[in-house]
Amino acid sequence: MSSAKEVIVIGAGIIGASIVWHLTKAGARVTVISDSGAGGVATPNSFAWINASWGNPEIYFRLRIRAMAEWKRLANELPGLPLAWCGGLCWDLPADRLEAYAAEHACWGYGIERVDAGRAAQIEPNLVEPPEFAVYVAEEGVAEPVAAAKALLAHAERQGARVLSSSVTALVQTDGRIAGVDTSHGLMPAEEVVIAAGVGAPDIAATAGIKLPIETPPGLIVHSQPYKKLLNGLVHAEKLHMRQTAEGRIIAGSDFAGSDPGENPDATARELFAAMKAADGFPIIGRAEGTEGLYVAVMHSGITLAPAVGLFATREILDGERDPLLTPYGLGRFAQ
Structure with a gap:
């Protein structure tokens, strides 16, 4: 990989942090710019479930399975990363749909166990009414998202990455390519700019005439006071x-x-936010076609996908190697 490419990453959420960490480890000179601090906006409000569950076509399932494996690789490379492979017990669909989901994902190799009320009570003894039928996936887990993003950024900074608290006002274009960014601290040049700014990504991309077709519905998630286990x-x-x-x-x-639940959080509490949901529900990961020097990484499932996206983006940015698992997720699938 190149040892000298100058890259600016916009966004310090879990996706931006992973890209920064992987680029720095590969030898690039990286500056991460964020006006919201480590963790960004969406990452602190994520449920932080690492999984390959629910409603996925098989091609997306394969990307998520790879990402789960990359979390384990990342944890080995960065000891102390706050992860827990605690398993997931699910019964939030009607029994026939739950069974169909279990059969499909088991066929794909997902470690699904069908459980009755007795087994559910063994898995979660404090349930008041254990479900009569549920599915359990022992290999699913969680990350503490802000702590994970901070750990990645802190380690990258120790390896030479720069962390800048600033707002990006525009992408800078020179001779038909992106040559840097304009910030509240002035112009900053770069050989490549990565937009990993979550809900702020569309406005930044629009300054270069690029439309990111994403939806950012409002949502609310509840954090309690600490309790016993x-x-x-x-x-x-x-x-x-x-x-x-x-x-x-x-x-x-x-x-x-x-994101922000809006003026009436009670009314929106059940519409919890999809951190970066594209118009077709899938990630946008890759270079903007027709615009050199710009890479985009925005998505829902950012917690699950982060380590794989960081690895794949680094290989593509530095070596031009696009992983086949990213094939369906380029910006080119949308008419600009």
Whole structure:
């Protein structure tokens, strides 16, 4: 890999942090720019579930499975990364749909166990009413998302990356390519700019005439005060999804969160935010076609995908090697 490429990464959430860490490790000169601090906006409000579950076509399932493996690789390379492979107990679909999901994903090799009320009570002894039928995936896990992003950025900074607290006002174009960014601290040149700015990505891309077709619906997720140990892993019940953090806080919601819930949080609490949901529901990862020097990495499932995206983006940015698992997720699939 190149040892000298100058790269600016916009965004310090889990995706940006992973890209910064992988680029720095590969020898690039990296500056990360964020106006919201380590962890960004969506990452602190994520349910932080690492999984390959639910409603995925097989091609996306394969990317998520690879990402789960990359989390384990990353944890080996950066000891102390706050991860827990705690398993997930799920019964948030009608029984026939839950069975269909289990059959499909088991066929793909996902480690799904069908459980009855007795087994569910063994997995989560504090459930008041264990489900009569659920599925359990022991290999699923969680990350403490802000702590993980901070750990990646701190290690990258020790290896030479620069962390700059600033806002990016525009992408700078020279001779038909992106040559840097304009910030509240002035112009900053770069050979490549990576947009990993979550909900702020569309406005930044628009300064270069690039449309990112993403949706950012409002949402709300609840964090309790610390409690004694109540949950062993992830619980996805009919009306509520829950997990317990390392410090004992219960994180709960009816889906997964990420942005400001708006003026009426009670009304939006059940519309929990998809951190970066594209118009077709899948990630946008890759270079912007027709615009040299710009790489885009925005997505829902950022927690799950982060280590794989960081690895794949680094290889593509420095060596021009695009991983086949990213083939469906380029920006070129949308008409600009």
